[in-house]
Amino acid sequence: MARLIINGTPRDIEVDPDTPLLWVIREQIGLTGTKYGCGVAACGACTIHIDGVATRSCALPVSAVEPDQQITTIEGLSPDSSHPVQQAWLALDVPQCGYCQAGMIMAAAGLLMQNPNPADEDINAEITNICRCGTYNRVRAAIKLAAKAGEATQRG
Amino acid sequence: MNAIISISRRSFIIGVASTAGGLSLGFNVPFIKPALAEGSETAPEINAWVVIRPDDTVVIRIARSEMGQGTLTGLAQLVAEELNCDWSKVTTEYPSPAQNLARDRVWGNFSTGGSRGIRESHEYVRIGGAVAREMLIAAAAAEWGVPASECTARMGMVTHAASDRATFYGQLAAAAARMTPPANVTLKDPKDWTIAGKPLPRLDTADKLNGSQVYGTDLKLPNMLNAAIRACPYFGGKVESFDAAAVAGMPGVRTVVQVDETAVAVVADTWWRAKTALDALPIVWDEGPNRQVTSASIAAMLEEGLGANDAFIGARQGDAGTALSAAGRTVTATYAYPYQNHATMEPMNATALYTPERCEVWVPTQNGEASLAAAAEAAGLPVQQCEVHKIHLGGGFGRRGNFQDYVRQAVSIAKQVPGTPVKLMWSREEDMLHGAYHPTTRCRLTGALDADGNLTALHMRISGQSILAAVRPEGMQNGMDPVVFQGLVLSGTEGTLGYTVDNLLVDHAMRNPPIPPGFWRGVNLNQNALYVECFMDELAHAAGVDPLAFRRKLMAKHPKHLAVLEAVAERIGWDNPPAAGVHRGLAQIMGFGSYVAAAAEVSVTDGQLRIHRIVAATDPGHVVNPAQVERQVEGSFVYGLSACIYGECTVNGGRMEQENFDSYEVLRMAEMPDVETIILPSGGFWGGVGEPTIAVAAPAVLNAIFAATGKRIRTLPLKNHDLA
Structure with a gap:
């Protein structure tokens, strides 16, 4: 039995402690927005937040998560796609096939929480998710747009 | 691919032929709702392409598959353009393959590959929209007792100006569905388009932002x-x-x-x-039986083919053999292209x-x-x-x-x-070990230069794997795989060589290793562009002529090829020196019906490559959504540069060695250059968009690397080479 707080809701789950958090989220909680891409934390499709920190969930055993840690998935980033990153993604029409995009959005939101105004080098260092369709340049532009929107919110 | 499937697929093709003459309309077969499509079964189907709900929502049926390339949005734009509906009320659904069969293949071909989604179906989907529009007008005219010719359709509404009456499509749909479809409709001139041709946002973005898109x-x-x-x-x-x-x-x-x-x-x-x-x-x-097969044994097999006597001829002009033996000066180089995995993000x-x-x-x-x-x-x-x-x-x-x-x-x-x-x-490992791999080929190129540095003869000997022989043998022509010569042939509309060489021979020694090959975005255009465009650079260098000037001399009879090349050269500032430490390369090719070119700016510092900037141009004839074209071009450089820098599946002991993204690296954000896209639709033909520009990524960059380092890289990927 494991207790997890996912998108603000505590969940008690019967699970083998070695199960990667990704599969608990997808198959036991039933939230499938977080994707499997590699299983070795190389591609970032499985990125979620743990206490606000972008984390790859596919190689993280569920037993490594403390019962009081806050897990946020793409479904919980905002109730209505209104998070500044999601809004920037919409404004620039970022996704192509979209499969990697939940991970991209979570990685970008995590970056902006740590660094509200990231330079290109910061984006390069932190956003190492793989996209095969080729959305990288729009991802970069959308992160900058979201950063600007965040600045405006803070000022306003 | 086994025989039973081939037979089934052939029967599908026969089905296409029987309906290719025009749209089937007015069917009696009930429409079965696809499990994942939005429900439309209670709303009237005007024709196979258009369903209109009472609330004026327009459901446009899309036969091709959406995989990120934006074809869903583009095809919907084409139907909506002719339908004269309100774009903000458009939604889409996939008809199912069984429905297509049951309805005599009313939706035509479902296959989504070869950059054909739009270029192969633009006409019949537009006819579908136009026919539905005329049926809606006819329904309104009948209700009002006025001639249809006095009614107009605009923004999802039919209007009869003379009597000051108007009604929305949603109110007309049930009656329109009972109207006899017109035998002929006139399609709009693309210059009059208001929905098609515009950079509209994708229809499928919202669900991709919050995890609700179901894969x-x-x-x-x-x-x-x-x-x-x-x-x-x-x-x-x-x-x-x-x-x-x-x-x-x-x-x-x-x-x-x-x-x-x-x-x-x-x-x-x-x-x-x-x-x-x-x-x-x-x-x-x-x-x-293949435990002894390795990358080295495959390379040896292909190497033998480079000098073999027998080869299939893909292009021939004059007498290259004689011209080369008689030439005062020849240049020879051998290039190689490895196996690569598609590595879709979704296994x-x-x-x-x-x-x-x-x-x-x-x-x-x-x-x-x-x-x-x-x-x-x-x-x-x-x-x-x-x-x-x-x-x-x-x-x-x-x-x-x-x-x-x-x-x-x-x-x-x-x-x-x-x-x-x-x-x-499948796990990622399963996906990597059981690909339908980009085939491996090698190419030996020999060119003759006259005293003035003009190319007088060229022989391209390709040796290596045929995709068709393995997966679509019915496409072979007397043992030859015509697709091997993508971009190198002398006639046709799919991809001709953009150079006139008086004595030319392009031939293929087929050597098929026991590794399953497949159609990999860009297919054979990828290596063919690499071979011909890097070698053009080598010839120009040997002749002591600027690579753009060298190409121009051979391109007088190929104005569309030249136009895209000139466009990228101009935008990158070819005639002006680049910034200190920055070097440039060019490439052009035609493939999938479109003319494409790229110019790259790179620097190499202590052996570290940095690609600063790519300028790409495409002439696909017509453009349905310029924003999507731009994204496809930009994305194609992620795919093409991944292949150029990292892409390689190696064989050892009869199996692939790479099993995941840690050993099969791909391009990431930090390495992604700026990409500027120039869209030059010259009209009069419909070319593809998703694939062709991939092919110019690697040669443009390799030519720039030569300019930077003097090193001629002839085998991919770059990760295996020391640029220091």
């Missing part, structure tokens, strides 16, 4: 089980034995099954438990539900009809008792079209647990 891997069905699979990693090998009892008691495991001769699957309540048990399952492989998957009477499959597929044929064959049921539900793809790139191995496997597994839906998903 094949996300599918949930009542009582569904999950399967993890392992196929024999040795090409040509099979299962010898496995010890199901060893894992039968593991948590969640329901059954362990053999899948055809080649694979074993564990079926469990969750995929993770299935995979965990599979990892623990003792399997003995019959390693088959291969399919969900199947089998009963002795019926088989249903839910699958992200580039070709729903090929999926249906595979399902029927694997189920052993008539195709009429099978159905395929298409799902948006998490990437396709050619892996999910011709090859339906995952569908056959899913059905084979589901057959062993009848009545229960089973979702089969």
